Structures are given as structure tokens and as C-alpha cells.
Amino acid sequence: MLKKGGKPGKGTYMCAECGAEQTLAKDTDVLKQCGCEGTEFKKKGEKKPVGAKK
Numbered sequence: 024m025l026k027k028g029g030k031p032g033k034g035t036y037m038c039a040e041c042g043a044e045q046t047l048a049k050d051t052d053v054l055k056q057c058g059c060e061g062t063e064f065k066k067k068g069e070k071k072p073v074g075a076k077k
């Protein structure tokens with residue numbers, strides 16, 4: 024699990040609490056606390072095409 028304040032690198036991350044997405048454009052970007060006050064995030068799959076929902 025990734026925590027707020029970490030720098031996991033470029034990519035899209037989902038809040039573990041509410042599923043809100045946060046996109047980091049640079050490897051130096053920091054994960055910010057979610058609007059729901061969640062502080063843990065999961066990385067979203069990178070290889071799925073955008074807009075592909077189950």
C-alpha cells in the first residue's frame with residue numbers, strides 16, 4: 024500500500040478508501056491526501072486502455 028507523502032513515480036493511483044484517482048505526472052510528484060481524508064493508495068493498472076471498464 025502506498026502512503027500519502029510518498030513518491031511512487033509517474034502513474035495513476037486510487038484511494039484505498041473511496042477509489043478516487045490521483046494522477047502523478049512526474050516521478051518527483053508526491054501523493055497527496057485524498058479529499059475523503061484517505062492516506063493510502065493503490066496503483067492503477069498501467070496497461071489497460073483509458074476508458075476500459077469491466
Ligand SMILES: [Zn+2]
Binds near residue numbers: 040
Ligand atoms: Zn479517498
